[in-house]
Amino acid sequence: xxxxxxxxxxxxxxxxxxxxxxxxxxxxxxxxxxxxxxxxxxxxxxxxxxxxxxxxxxxxxxxxxxxxxxxxxxxxxxxxxxxxxxxxxxxxxxxxxxxxxxxxxxxxxxxxxxxxxxxxxxxxxxxxxxxxxxxxxxxxxxxxxxxxxxxxxxxxxxxxxxxxxxxxxxxxxxxxxxxxxxxxxxxxxxxxxxxxxxxxxxxxxxxxxxxxxxxxxxxxxxxxxxxxxxxxxxxxxxxxxxxxxxxxxxxxxxxxxxxxxxxxxxxxxxxxxxxxxxxxxxxxxxxxxxxxxxxxxxxxxxxxxxxxxxxxxxxxxxxxxxxxxxxxxxxxxxxxxxxxxxxxxxxxxxxxxxxxxxxxxxxxxxxxxxxxxxxxxxxxxxxxxxxxxxxxxxxxxxxxxxxxxxxxxxxxxxxxxxxxxxxxxxxxxxxxxxxxxxxxxxxxxxxxxxxxxxxxxxxxxxxxxxxxxxxxxxxxxxxxxxxxxxxxxxxxxxxxxxxxxxx
Numbered sequence: 001x002x003x004x005x006x007x008x009x010x011x012x013x014x015x016x017x018x019x020x021x022x023x024x025x026x027x028x029x030x031x032x033x034x035x036x037x038x039x040x041x042x043x044x045x046x047x048x049x050x051x052x053x054x055x056x057x058x059x060x061x062x063x064x065x066x067x068x069x070x071x072x073x074x075x076x077x078x079x080x081x082x083x084x085x086x087x088x089x090x091x092x093x094x095x096x097x098x099x100x101x102x103x104x105x106x107x108x109x110x111x112x113x114x115x116x117x118x119x120x121x122x123x124x125x126x127x128x129x130x131x132x133x134x135x136x137x138x139x140x141x142x143x144x145x146x147x148x149x150x151x152x153x154x155x156x157x158x159x160x161x162x163x164x165x166x167x168x169x170x171x172x173x174x175x176x177x178x179x180x181x182x183x184x185x186x187x188x189x190x191x192x193x194x195x196x197x198x199x200x201x202x203x204x205x206x207x208x209x210x211x212x213x214x215x216x217x218x219x220x221x222x223x224x225x226x227x228x229x230x231x232x233x234x235x236x237x238x239x240x241x242x243x244x245x246x247x248x249x250x251x252x253x254x255x256x257x258x259x260x261x262x263x264x265x266x267x268x269x270x271x272x273x274x275x276x277x278x279x280x281x282x283x284x285x286x287x288x289x290x291x292x293x294x295x296x297x298x299x300x301x302x303x304x305x306x307x308x309x310x311x312x313x314x315x316x317x318x319x320x321x322x323x324x325x326x327x328x329x330x331x332x333x334x335x336x337x338x339x340x341x342x343x344x345x346x347x348x349x350x351x352x353x354x355x356x357x358x359x360x361x362x363x364x365x366x367x368x369x370x371x372x373x374x375x376x377x378x379x380x381x382x383x384x385x386x387x388x389x390x391x392x393x394x395x396x397x398x399x400x401x402x403x404x405x406x407x408x409x410x411x412x413x414x415x416x417x418x419x420x421x422x423x424x425x426x427x428x429x430x431x432x433x434x435x436x437x438x439x440x441x442x443x444x445x446x447x448x449x450x451x452x453x454x455x456x457x458x459x460x461x462x463x464x465x466x467x468x469x470x471x472x473x474x475x476x477x478x479x480x481x482x483x484x485x486x487x488x489x490x491x492x493x494x495x496x497x498x499x500x501x502x503x
């Protein structure tokens with residue numbers, strides 16, 4: 001087990017947070033001004049864990065933005081007088097009182113990072129200030145076990161897949177620094193944010209105060225224990241799903257490791273979450289699942305979900321045991337140059353071998369308790385390695401399509417505005433050998449279709465009903481209407497489910 005942080009958790013205080021926010025606002029401490037200050041190339045280098053280009057770009061700059069950039073973005077000590085000038089309302093003592101810095105005679109040493117984080121949702125573009133523990137660059141070493149992560153890749157991924165829904169009550173389980181709770185709070189009357197880490201909850205509460213979110217309640221506890229007996233319209237979670245060997249000498253990081261063997265934490269969440277959903281309520285999470293010699297990971301995951309619950313799983317990638325182990329050993333700050341790397345790699349591979357793990361999948365899980373308990377539950381299990389966009393909107397559209405089709409095909413269908421058609425012809429041939437329908441947004445699906453289905457999609461502009469289009473095509477292709485309908489109807493339904501056609 002790695003050591004815990006040697007600095008105390010933040011101490012959120014409303015008046016101090018308001019003063020801090022006023023100073024940050026006055027300094028224009030936001031993503032674009034900072035990126036302009038030190039340049040896009042240096043900014044991109046920081047995302048890769050290298051701060052030297054930023055230091056070179058702002059060398060000799062003692063201005064307010066440069067001072068705050070070094071102090072809060074890079075986590076470097078700064079002269080007391082310069083910090084006092086940069087934070088006139090909060091002051092250095094206020095920063096110390098919030099638990100974000102320590103003070104020596106002539107320098108302010110940060111004990112946390114605070115970085116602007118942009119977001120886009122249905123209401124437009126915005127930005128928050130997000131505080132978190134010092135990272136590997138600032139610490140110049142491995143992370144403590146109780147490290148509170150800022151906004152990382154998984155956080156951004158979950159934010160992109162959460163459906164844009166207006167809800168009454170929402171739950172952010174395993175809130176970490178609180179970024180998901182902030183996002184959901186914009187479209188929920190109230191949010192409960194939970195975490196097993198008191199340190200994480202302190203950061204999450206501070207971030208809520210800094211950004212003026214007043215409809216979030218914070219509760220300490222594991223999994224669903226803090227909300228026992230309650231129900232929510234939306235549950236979001238970026239749980240600590242990383243599969244880690246439970247043996248001595250292997251670091252366990254609170255932000256990523258749930259303390260269970262293999263993918264048991266994801267299994268526990270998937271089995272338990274439906275009982276905390278209202279009718280029509282949905283739960284969305286990221287997760288890993290193990291494929292084993294005797295059963296695929298997607299089949300195992302599907303078996304965990306109650307039969308009366310909607311399930312939509314999208315597997316984005318699959319790694320070998322070796323690839324997975326190397327990824328997460330490096331994530332903890334250990335590289336092949338370190339003496340511990342081989343020992344950790346051996347522990348991971350032994351752990352996988354003991355359970356017969358052949359691969360580890362990663363992706364998105366969507367659960368929904370149907371509003372109509374007699375409806376046939378949705379079961380969609382997909383592998384989707386291609387680039388995607390507006391996933392949250394596409395998921396919502398897919399659920400709406402499933403509900404729409406429960407009553408049969410709509411009388412009239414329309415082709416989605418982002419659908420294009422590509423035809424591939426062999427040289428000298430007039431008839432295409434391949435016809436593809438391509439989805440420009442969402443899941444960016446590419447579907448091979450025949451001439452009849454392509455013609456049907458091309459005619460879905462609202463002028464003719466579904467029956468009228470199929471009847472015309474039967475005449476055109478000189479085939480019995482009943483035969484053409486039997487062929488086209490299930491494929492039309494699939495196009496509706498996939499979002500290429502809509503009612």
